[in-house]
Amino acid sequence: MLPSELVKYKKNSKKIIALTAWDSISGSIAEESGADIVLVGDSLAMVCLGYKSTLPVTLENMIYHTNAVSRGFKKSINEHPLLICDMPFLTYQCGEDKAVEYAGKVIKNTYAKAVKIEGAEPEVQDVISRLIRMGIPVMGHLGLTPQNYLNLGLKKQGEDIENKEKIKRQALTLEKLGCFSIVLEHIPDLLAKEIQENLEIPTIGIGAGNFCDGQVRVTADLLGLSEKQPPFCSPIISGKKNFIEILKQWVESEKSN
Ligand code: KIV
DSSP states (O other), X not given: OOGGGHHHHHHTTOOEEEEEOOSHHHHHHHHHTTOSEEXXXXXXXHHTTOOSSSTTOOHHHHHHHHHHHHHHOOSOTTTSOEEXXXXXXXXXXXXXXXXXXXXXXXXXXXXXXXXXXXXXXXXXXXHHHHHHHTTOOEXXXXXXXXXXXXXXXXXXXXXXXXXXXXXXXXXXXXXXXTOXXXXXXXXXXXXXXXXXXXXXXXXXXXXXXXXXXXXXXXXHHHTTOOSSOOTTOOOSSOHHHHHHHHHHHHXXXXXXX
């Protein structure tokens, strides 16, 4: 699927499901679960590399993990989920030329068909517009933007009128610039609803209620594997606890043999 084809989902009221992946096992699990999109999110910094935030992850890390994810796909390149790679911190904040070079590396060296970029400050808008003109599809990301946590923290965004209006304006701007879809993270449900209704491109929510055109989840959070669970993602299974219990039993039975 090409990124531009996602808009058909919205037109046909077909819900979009995106799951994150960080290696070939999580890639194959996400694909076989039926996800439409597999996002190699920079959350892999915490989920798989043990960092405390997304800031330390590098472009090389993202390319390496994106390739591992696609090696886990079983379906042919035209049939596997739409693969999207996050642009990590400082790969698009240092000017348009660098952003084209770095996003270009992702597209040239992986099977990702698009990149995701956080925020919509004027400098980021210029970058997004240039990338799209240069043939690199961009998914936007508004609301809680973890790469900006040193300024904004990790709290819910869009709760006061000024911030709410800003996010609404930014969403419209990203659509105008040519983003094919926007992730809305940790914002009030009704704000997500207004944005969803005002855009032609699909909105994909996480911690943004049920009115979005799709949902995205960090697969490790959903499976209860993460060290620190975000308040807006309830796990559907206590994965880590269950794995530890069952492995403990195996270790003990082996030791007693
Ligand atoms: O990095 C990530 O996993 C993300 C999702 C939370 C959308 O950006």
